[in-house]
Amino acid sequence: MSATTVSTLxxxxxxxxxxxTSLILLxxxxxxxxxxxxxxxxxxxxxxxxxxxxxxxxxxDRPITExxxxxxxxxxxxxxxxxxxxxxxxxxxxxxxxxxxxxxDSLFRQVRVCQKKHDDAAVYDAGLTPAVEFFRSAEHxxxxxxxxxxxxxxxxxxxxxxxxxxxxxSKKSHIAFRAVHHIKDHYISSTAQFVSYAGLGISTYAFxxxxxxxxxxxxxxxxxxxxxxxxxxxxxxxxxxxxxxDVELESGGGWLRALLTIPIQTFMLLAxxxxxxxxxxxxxxxxxxxxxxxxxxxxxxxxxxxxLAGMLLKETLLGAKLFDVFKPWRMPPEMxxxxxxxxxxxxxxxxxxxxxxxxxxxxxxxxEMRRVGTRRQLSLAITAMTGSGVVLRPCLLVVGIAxxxxxxxxxxxxxxxxxxxxxxxxxxxxxxMITRKDPLKLAPISEALxxxxxFLGPLVPYFLIFLFSLLFxxxxxxTYLDEFSAPIVLPVIIAVLLIFERRYSRDFHERxxxxxxxxxxxxxxxxxxxxxxxxxxxxxxLMACSFTVGGIIERGGGVLTIPExxxxxxxxxxxxxxxxxxxxxxxxxxGALILVxxxxxPVAYAQGIHPIHFWMTCLMAFELGYVSPPVSLNHLLxxxxxxxxxxxxxxxxxxxxYYRHERIILPLLVMGTTLLLVAFGPxxxxxxxx
Numbered sequence: 001m002s003a004t005t006v007s008t009l010x011x012x013x014x015x016x017x018x019x020x021t022s023l024i025l026l027x028x029x030x031x032x033x034x035x036x037x038x039x040x041x042x043x044x045x046x047x048x049x050x051x052x053x054x055x056x057x058x059x060x061d062r063p064i065t066e067x068x069x070x071x072x073x074x075x076x077x078x079x080x081x082x083x084x085x086x087x088x089x090x091x092x093x094x095x096x097x098x099x100x101x102x103x104x105d106s107l108f109r110q111v112r113v114c115q116k117k118h119d120d121a122a123v124y125d126a127g128l129t130p131a132v133e134f135f136r137s138a139e140h141x142x143x144x145x146x147x148x149x150x151x152x153x154x155x156x157x158x159x160x161x162x163x164x165x166x167x168x169x170s171k172k173s174h175i176a177f178r179a180v181h182h183i184k185d186h187y188i189s190s191t192a193q194f195v196s197y198a199g200l201g202i203s204t205y206a207f208x209x210x211x212x213x214x215x216x217x218x219x220x221x222x223x224x225x226x227x228x229x230x231x232x233x234x235x236x237x238x239x240x241x242x243x244x245x246d247v248e249l250e251s252g253g254g255w256l257r258a259l260l261t262i263p264i265q266t267f268m269l270l271a272x273x274x275x276x277x278x279x280x281x282x283x284x285x286x287x288x289x290x291x292x293x294x295x296x297x298x299x300x301x302x303x304x305x306x307x308l309a310g311m312l313l314k315e316t317l318l319g320a321k322l323f324d325v326f327k328p329w330r331m332p333p334e335m336x337x338x339x340x341x342x343x344x345x346x347x348x349x350x351x352x353x354x355x356x357x358x359x360x361x362x363x364x365x366x367x368e369m370r371r372v373g374t375r376r377q378l379s380l381a382i383t384a385m386t387g388s389g390v391v392l393r394p395c396l397l398v399v400g401i402a403x404x405x406x407x408x409x410x411x412x413x414x415x416x417x418x419x420x421x422x423x424x425x426x427x428x429x430x431x432x433m434i435t436r437k438d439p440l441k442l443a444p445i446s447e448a449l450x451x452x453x454x455f456l457g458p459l460v461p462y463f464l465i466f467l468f469s470l471l472f473x474x475x476x477x478x479t480y481l482d483e484f485s486a487p488i489v490l491p492v493i494i495a496v497l498l499i500f501e502r503r504y505s506r507d508f509h510e511r512x513x514x515x516x517x518x519x520x521x522x523x524x525x526x527x528x529x530x531x532x533x534x535x536x537x538x539x540x541x542l543m544a545c546s547f548t549v550g551g552i553i554e555r556g557g558g559v560l561t562i563p564e565x566x567x568x569x570x571x572x573x574x575x576x577x578x579x580x581x582x583x584x585x586x587x588x589x590x591g592a593l594i595l596v597x598x599x600x601x602p603v604a605y606a607q608g609i610h611p612i613h614f615w616m617t618c619l620m621a622f623e624l625g626y627v628s629p630p631v632s633l634n635h636l637l638x639x640x641x642x643x644x645x646x647x648x649x650x651x652x653x654x655x656x657x658y659y660r661h662e663r664i665i666l667p668l669l670v671m672g673t674t675l676l677l678v679a680f681g682p683x684x685x686x687x688x689x690x
Contacts, residue, residue: 020167027160027489028308028532031301034149035488039477040144046478054123059136061120065115070216073107080157118621126687141529141643153297158223160304161540162230168235168537174263175538175636179644182253183245185261190242191260194235194397196269199277199286201231206283207291218358223291257316264636268586280555287550293544296590297481299396300543302487303356304536309358309491311535316494316501317508320345321458323644328451330443333374334432337382337440337520339364339427349392350486350495355626355637356387359499359535362641373401376439376650380663383642384627384634385428385670389590391417391619396485396588398619404597407611419421424674431669435658444527462497469493498524534613538640543588572607573617576600577679584634592622613682620675 004346048055074618081098089222113238128263149156168174174193180186208224218224269286276285293300313319324341344365348357388497390397393414433440442448473479473489483488501508502521564571578601583592595619626634639647654660 001683002456017170018169020163021529022534024163024536025529027156028304030149030304030408031156032488032491034145034490036477037142037149038205039145039146039473039479041139044142045478048139051135052127052132054127055132055136057120057123057667058127058132059139061537062124063117064116064504065121066115067117068108069115069118071107071111073104073111077103083564085636091406099241105444108626130280153301154220154294155222155226157294157297157301158226159660161299161442161544162226162233162534164304164533164537165230166233166237167533168541169234171534172241173534173538173640174265175542175637175640176263177260180261181250182258183249183251184253184255184258186249187242187244188255188258189261189266190238192266194238194242196266197231197234197238197497199273200269200290201228201235203276203283203286203290204228204231205421207287210284212616227287228290228546229450230258238261239413246253263542264631264633265542268542268545268549272552275552275555282302285551285555285617289548290544292547292591292594293525293540295349296400297595299400299590302396303540304532304544305487306350306356307360307539308528308532309487309494309547310357310364312491312494312498312525313361314531315524315528316498317362317436317505318459318462318497319368320371321455321462321507323368323461325452326457327372328448330445330448332438333369333378335440335442335462336369336372337378338425338429338432340369340382341385344386345392348386348390349395350483355539356635357643358634358637359539362386362464362638364640366390366642366646370439375659375661375662376646376653377662378637378666379503380635380642380647383638384632385667390623391420391616392485393417395481396483396592397593399483400590400593401597401615404593405601405611406614408615409606412612413615416616417619418610420620420678423677424620426460427674427677428670431666431673435662435666461505465497465500467491469496470480495525498528535640539637541686545586546591547594550591553583553598554595566607569608570680571681572604572664573609573679575616576604576609577617577621577675580621581625581675582620584630584633587623589622610682617675617679619677620671624668624671624675627664627671629664631638632664634667650662 011336015551041676045055046492048059052058077100080103081100084098163191178188180189195637204224204227208218208221208228211218224433272286272289276282326336331339337629344357344361347361366379366383366385370376374382391414393410395414398413398417399410401413469489469492470481473481473485479485479489499521502524580596583595587595600618601611601614605611649665652661654662658665
């Protein structure tokens with residue numbers, strides 16, 4: 001291509017990406033606005049009722065007053081009796097006698113209703129002032145926004161998924177085992193993605209046509225159209241990539257290693273294409289299971305908002321300042337790692353899945369661990385393990401368990417989840433001490449305490465902004481930070497922190513003096529939104545495609561089957577643990593939750609395993625699955641956010657087998673040991689009691 005053509009194409013590509021990220025930002029902001037509007041509307045109703053006693057009458061249309069509020073009851077009864085006699089003139093023998101007393105009672109009730117309408121109309125006429133009209137117009141606007149958002153929630157989700165996936169695909173940023181380095185990698189990866197997206201598009205079309213031919217009314221045809229158009233664009237991008245490989249790609253490369261460059265969701269879709277197209281001959285099957293993402297629409301929209309919050313947080317200095325507090329103590333890396341895991345448990349509990357928090361904050365954790373001198377292998381291990389807070393309040397995944405399973409409630413799950421989290425911290429501390437390379441020695445208190453306290457000073461403004469923001473939401477909008485409001489509240493608070501830091505933080509500008517001009521607010525927001533678009537596309541597409549894997553397993557396409565009976569409860573638990581770990585390796589937590597609820601949980605209950613015990617085991621098995629080879633999703637997500645270069649450098653470090661592979665071995669030791677204790681500890685305890 002000529003230089004002019006390349007320049008024009010580059011400008012068009014840049015414009016298209018800017019347009020896509022802008023649309024993604026609008027969808028995310030729209031979700032935040034709709035959630036906030038719902039709270040504002042509720043508060044305006046309270047305020048209206050407080051100011052005007054009859055506001056609930058005034059906020060609607062004027063009551064219809066066509067009825068007579070003072071009729072002559074006896075005359076009306078005579079009319080009704082005459083009408084009944086006339087109607088039953090031909091059925092004298094079968095006609096019922098007119099019940100005057102019952103008719104009188106009915107008329108009195110009608111009169112009371114009519115009088116109430118006239119009274120309300122009088123109140124409406126007397127109380128409808130310009131102030132009321134203005135207030136109710138504003139209140140109706142917020143109500144309409146909330147209702148519109150609820151009615152179009154699924155459309156918002158599928159639009160966000162497709163737009164973000166287009167961004168991730170165009171930037172070749174989907175989650176894979178290896179990055180593309182050779183020309184063979186490029187062709188294999190591009191071809192596989194093209195086939196997978198084409199297969200999803202064909203399946204969606206077959207699903208839509210089948211729904212029409214069945215005679216059923218397609219409730220939301222726009223969802224099919226968005227999905228089909230999105231798949232067409234994704235396939236076109238992959239075809240374009242195939243025909244235009246990057247010039248910096250190396251020649252050569254092995255075909256088997258090239259397979260590892262295929263994104264994980266592409267493997268899932270290819271498996272679904274083979275199973276549903278070839279094995280079953282059921283073309284709509286992929287789309288049927290792919291669209292199960294709509295069963296948890298709120299949760300998946302929340303994931304997008306959490307990622308946006310994480311990317312905004314990454315643009316602030318909050319993480320660096322938080323780790324600065326511990327720097328004067330000169331903690332050994334293993335102790336600092338313990339602190340990092342404990343700190344990350346809180347945001348993980350709000351996001352609901354370890355993969356989400358790694359995408360959102362993994363780069364911050366890794367950068368700060370490296371900044372204070374922690375070795376790369378341990379830093380990567382800690383970043384991959386930052387999701388240990390999924391059992392803490394107010395984790396969305398735990399809420400989902402309680403929603404789908406009537407045998408458990410959230411209070412019990414969170415009660416035991418906190419104890420499981422403490423157990424995992426103890427297990428980590430034990431292995432960290434066993435494998436530590438440096439002496440377990442801290443700086444003297446006299447030397448470290450005052451500098452550590454001084455580092456708390458720069459955190460005070462952040463704390464105050466966070467506190468006042470929560471108070472504003474609590475007292476003005478009657479919204480408290482919990483598992484339902486956090487996706488709406490946290491991005492707003494972090495955006496306020498970012499604006500404050502860029503405008504008023506002297507420390508921020510001092511830290512950026514060496515790098516020249518500090519990033520502006522608009523640039524920081526732009527970077528955060530760009531990164532959010534990529535990560536949302538990569539993670540949400542992976543989650544949606546994992547539902548198709550669940551479909552393969554559910555329809556008997558998997559290699560595992562669940563026995564109807566076991567020799568003992570220990571055998572049953574061992575089998576369930578292995579099954580759950582395998583599911584955790586290949587599915588996202590929310591998709592796995594639906595599969596486990598319908599297929600595995602009833603088996604566990606039938607074997608006498610307590611529901612709370614089963615779900616605590618399930619959550620820990622998922623966490624072990626996320627760090628277990630050959631998939632190791634958390635490690636892949638870690639590489640996604642820290643970069644291939646850091647992982648490559650980590651592989652060159654270490655003076656023994658353990659330290660060369662510490663990023664894999666340490667999470668396996670910690671999560672595996674914790675899982676065994678959680679799964680079998682209560683069984684042994686109950687046996688001892690009996």
